[in-house]
Amino acid sequence: MRIAVLGGDGFVGWPTALHLSNLGHDVHIVDNLSRRWIDTELGVQSLTPMDSIQERCRIWHQETGRRIHFHLLNLATEYERLKVWLAEERPDAVIHFAEQRAAPYSMKTDRHKVYTVNNNTNATHNLLAALVETGIDAHLVHLGTMGVYGYSSVGAPIPEGYLDVDIDTPTGKKSQQILYPTRPGSVYHMTKSLDQILFQFYAQNDGLRITDLHQGIVWGTHTDQTRRHEQLINRFDYDGDYGTVLNRFLIQAAIGYPLTVHGTGGQTRAFIHIQDSVRCIELALKDAPQAGERVRIFNQMTETHRVRDLAEMIAKLTGSDIANLPNPRKEAAENDLIVNNDQFIALGLQPITLAEGLLSEVVDVAKKYAHRIDRSRVPAVSAWTKDIAQRVEHDPEGKRLRSVS
Amino acid sequence: MRIAVLGGDGFVGWPTALHLSNLGHDVHIVDNLSRRWIDTELGVQSLTPMDSIQERCRIWHQETGRRIHFHLLNLATEYERLKVWLAEERPDAVIHFAEQRAAPYSMKTDRHKVYTVNNNTNATHNLLAALVETGIDAHLVHLGTMGVYGYSSVGAPIPEGYLDVDIDTPTGKKSQQILYPTRPGSVYHMTKSLDQILFQFYAQNDGLRITDLHQGIVWGTHTDQTRRHEQLINRFDYDGDYGTVLNRFLIQAAIGYPLTVHGTGGQTRAFIHIQDSVRCIELALKDAPQAGERVRIFNQMTETHRVRDLAEMIAKLTGSDIANLPNPRKEAAENDLIVNNDQFIALGLQPITLAEGLLSEVVDVAKKYAHRIDRSRVPAVSAWTKDIAQRVEHDPEGKRLRSVS
Ligand SMILES: NC(=O)c1ccc[n+]([C@@H]2O[C@H](COP(=O)([O-])OP(=O)(O)OC[C@H]3O[C@@H](n4cnc5c(N)ncnc54)[C@H](O)[C@@H]3O)[C@@H](O)[C@H]2O)c1
Ligand SMILES: NC(=O)c1ccc[n+]([C@@H]2O[C@H](COP(=O)([O-])OP(=O)(O)OC[C@H]3O[C@@H](n4cnc5c(N)ncnc54)[C@H](O)[C@@H]3O)[C@@H](O)[C@H]2O)c1
Numbered sequence: 180m181r182i183a184v185l186g187g188d189g190f191v192g193w194p195t196a197l198h199l200s201n202l203g204h205d206v207h208i209v210d211n212l213s214r215r216w217i218d219t220e221l222g223v224q225s226l227t228p229m230d231s232i233q234e235r236c237r238i239w240h241q242e243t244g245r246r247i248h249f250h251l252l253n254l255a256t257e258y259e260r261l262k263v264w265l266a267e268e269r270p271d272a273v274i275h276f277a278e279q280r281a282a283p284y285s286m287k288t289d290r291h292k293v294y295t296v297n298n299n300t301n302a303t304h305n306l307l308a309a310l311v312e313t314g315i316d317a318h319l320v321h322l323g324t325m326g327v328y329g330y331s332s333v334g335a336p337i338p339e340g341y342l343d344v345d346i347d348t349p350t351g352k353k354s355q356q357i358l359y360p361t362r363p364g365s366v367y368h369m370t371k372s373l374d375q376i377l378f379q380f381y382a383q384n385d386g387l388r389i390t391d392l393h394q395g396i397v398w399g400t401h402t403d404q405t406r407r408h409e410q411l412i413n414r415f416d417y418d419g420d421y422g423t424v425l426n427r428f429l430i431q432a433a434i435g436y437p438l439t440v441h442g443t444g445g446q447t448r449a450f451i452h453i454q455d456s457v458r459c460i461e462l463a464l465k466d467a468p469q470a471g472e473r474v475r476i477f478n479q480m481t482e483t484h485r486v487r488d489l490a491e492m493i494a495k496l497t498g499s500d501i502a503n504l505p506n507p508r509k510e511a512a513e514n515d516l517i518v519n520n521d522q523f524i525a526l527g528l529q530p531i532t533l534a535e536g537l538l539s540e541v542v543d544v545a546k547k548y549a550h551r552i553d554r555s556r557v558p559a560v561s562a563w564t565k566d567i568a569q570r571v572e573h574d575p576e577g578k579r580l581r582s583v584s
Numbered sequence: 585m586r587i588a589v590l591g592g593d594g595f596v597g598w599p600t601a602l603h604l605s606n607l608g609h610d611v612h613i614v615d616n617l618s619r620r621w622i623d624t625e626l627g628v629q630s631l632t633p634m635d636s637i638q639e640r641c642r643i644w645h646q647e648t649g650r651r652i653h654f655h656l657l658n659l660a661t662e663y664e665r666l667k668v669w670l671a672e673e674r675p676d677a678v679i680h681f682a683e684q685r686a687a688p689y690s691m692k693t694d695r696h697k698v699y700t701v702n703n704n705t706n707a708t709h710n711l712l713a714a715l716v717e718t719g720i721d722a723h724l725v726h727l728g729t730m731g732v733y734g735y736s737s738v739g740a741p742i743p744e745g746y747l748d749v750d751i752d753t754p755t756g757k758k759s760q761q762i763l764y765p766t767r768p769g770s771v772y773h774m775t776k777s778l779d780q781i782l783f784q785f786y787a788q789n790d791g792l793r794i795t796d797l798h799q800g801i802v803w804g805t806h807t808d809q810t811r812r813h814e815q816l817i818n819r820f821d822y823d824g825d826y827g828t829v830l831n832r833f834l835i836q837a838a839i840g841y842p843l844t845v846h847g848t849g850g851q852t853r854a855f856i857h858i859q860d861s862v863r864c865i866e867l868a869l870k871d872a873p874q875a876g877e878r879v880r881i882f883n884q885m886t887e888t889h890r891v892r893d894l895a896e897m898i899a900k901l902t903g904s905d906i907a908n909l910p911n912p913r914k915e916a917a918e919n920d921l922i923v924n925n926d927q928f929i930a931l932g933l934q935p936i937t938l939a940e941g942l943l944s945e946v947v948d949v950a951k952k953y954a955h956r957i958d959r960s961r962v963p964a965v966s967a968w969t970k971d972i973a974q975r976v977e978h979d980p981e982g983k984r985l986r987s988v989s
């Protein structure tokens with residue numbers, strides 16, 4: 180298959196491109212490299228030293244004889260170029276990772292909110308409009324997030340995308356299937372909720388074939404393919420904006436920084452290892468919907484954990500301290516989370532779980548590159564509201580941590 | 585009150601500005617005049633001769649001694665200027681009409697789809713972000729549409745915004761209130777569905793006070809204030825993109841053009857007269873939600889009618905013919921529609937209905953300006969998909985109509 184990987188220079192996109200190329204697909208990366216610019220803006224860098232995308236593609240060819248093509252293009256602002264590119268390359272499948280994906284970054288200032296909505300909504304919508312206009316019948320696989328549902332719900336198991344509801348009509352109750360209602364908790368998550376409405380419309384009006392993968396938090400850094408060469412190494416974010424909870428704990432453990440738990444750490448979240456993430460995408464690609472079918476929605480996660488339990492587990496494993504800091508986010512202090520992932524299990528996914536030694540691999544990678552860490556970038560400082568920003572700033576434990584780091 | 589009317593140069597915005605100014609409010613119009621540019625793009629014009637917004641404001645001052653201020657600003661692209669303007673003017677209420685509002689225009693070509701999503705989503709989101717950032721506690725009143733729900737539903741009465749659903753949890757069924765599920769039928773309607781998610785988030789995260797008015801199709805042209813002077817006249821769209829169904833029938837009747845019914849005309853729609861529309865906005869302004877309250881959603885309509893019944897009524901009134909043309913839209917051929925508008929009735933709205941002689945006022949206005957009509961602009965030609973475009977183009981009745989017009 181000819182596969183376009185949009186956002187293929189990113190943390191999940193790059194190992195996906197390698198994985199699919201390794202399976203023999205003809206892989207084309209499209210990316211505007213905005214994440215590298217955001218690194219520059221924030222003054223942070225991937226813990227792992229990352230080469231340019233062009234260099235990474237060269238090394239891949241040198242190691243495997245296979246080619247991955249790279250095309251510099253901004254999906255959100257270059258609609259006409261996108262259309263021309265699609266019409267020329269005519270991919271059989273398009274995997275869409277190309278969005279601003281950090282909730283804290285999306286809440287940093289009003290400028291970051293405006294950027295995130297503009298970038299993500301236009302990127303997704305431009306892609307949909309261009310697929311219709313060029314008449315390319317590609318299977319579109321999008322990366323969404325489980326976070327669209329919010330985490331302060333009634334504790335119901337999160338189904339795979341849809342909910343049957345009974346609606347009162349003059350002739351009695353009628354059952355109707357609706358998109359599972361969303362209640363996103365950040366501007367970033369909100370854009371994924373907007374994406375769902377875009378997908379629903381284009382599947383219905385134009386028969387586009389769309390799979391939306393509602394992914395949990397990805398952890399780990401290596402896959403079988405990134406391990407093949409030092410210069411194929413994956414991006415590994417540790418900073419307060421782009422670093423995500425489990426990976427951040429592992430990095431904090433590696434550098435002797437206290438594990439920073441927000442509030443009581445009562446938040447329950449869904450997780451998936453990066454190797455499983457790329458396998459899930461392979462599985463989803465094989466199982467394309469028909470034209471006219473509703474959007475297929477999968478929960479792409481393998482396990483759920485409460486944040487404080489994760490912290491305790493890693494503290495035990497590594498001897499780290501735990502620091503309870505005020506939560507910069509506006510969210511429920513405690514929540515349960517039960518998630519169905521029956522569809523991927525049915526397709527043959529064999530989940531990698533936390534117990535399997537991969538935790539220490541991550542700590543090892545982090546130790547190896549520990550000299551590249553700027554400790555002042557470790558705390559999460561983007562606050563959801565101005566009131567919360569005040570509280571976070573004046574917290575004594577946070578002050579102490581910032582002064583030692 | 586100091587009231588900002590965003591999109592105040594438009595069909596509903598202008599009479600709203602006059603109505604509120606007449607009540608003694610300090611009214612500030614913000615508009616980028618994009619609708620005037622779209623008229624130019626399409627080669628159409630308002631049936632009524634419309635002066636510049638500056639001239640209209642001057643006449644209003646001359647007639648009443650009251651001032652309406654005008655500020656040229658693009659909400660979607662000039663975020664920083666918007667913020668400065670808000671911080672300086674500090675309105676008590678903001679009424680947001682400033683979106684691309686024609687479904688056929690939004691479906692015309694891919695460029696029009698891209699423009700509509702970009703313009704509407706960024707306009708609304710920029711406004712929300714700027715209100716939070718400037719800390720202005722204004723009541724935001726937005727004009728949405730009943731069309732977000734789609735019209736092919738199970739025939740349930742459309743409630744005012746919310747639905748109670750029972751969700752299965754490990755400890756039994758729990759009731760939860762959700763936004764009434766949407767299934768928009770055009771790119772334009774889709775943007776209003778996106779707006780709802782933006783409002784939900786900003787009400788929840790930042791305590792913004794928001795009222796979303798889900799309006800039916802507005803008909804008529806005059807209000808008490810636009811009648812006061814020839815140069816205060818309201819915009820009156822008749823073309824296939826911006827003209828809406830009831831007003832189009834009345835104009836067609838006035839110029840001896842057959843009433844163009846799409847398909848069987850089995851579509852049932854909700855309607856409201858322009859005079860009631862401005863009254864509803866006045867009522868909604870008086871009833872502002874508290875910070876922390878969920879978004880208030882009102883259905884702003886007074887009656888529902890099946891399109892073919894409307895056509896028959898007007899044909900009887902005026903002696904016009906009816907032409908059944910293939911439907912350029914992708915929608916259910918027949919649908920029922922029951923709408924609750926209890927909230928506005930409770931606030932004291934006394935609906936103007938079709939029977940009250942206002943129909944002939946509209947025909948009179950249309951006759952007066954009939955010489956300004958370009959008959960070739962009357963048919964609706966924007967098709968929802970390429971297949972439908974083919975069918976519309978080759979329809980014999982449509983061909984005949986286009987050749988006589
Ligand atoms: N990492 C996670 O834990 C996680 C969890 C759930 C969902 N996801 C989703 O998976 C996707 C990929 O996540 P990631 O961690 O690889 O993020 P990332 O930031 O590492 O990669 C995103 C890539 O998209 C590119 N991009 C952004 N906007 C673009 C535009 N307008 N045009 C072209 N390219 C653009 C960036 O340059 C970057 O290379 C995202 O959509 C994200 O929301 C990630
Ligand atoms: N007319 C109807 O029948 C009807 C029915 C339901 C809902 N509505 C809603 O009511 C609102 C007003 O409708 P209308 O009929 O008056 O439309 P209109 O097109 O006559 O007016 C909209 C105004 O907004 C301005 N505008 C658009 N984008 C802007 C931007 N980015 N920055 C600044 N100004 C911008 C336009 O220049 C125009 O003057 C719309 O949001 C529409 O969706 C209208």
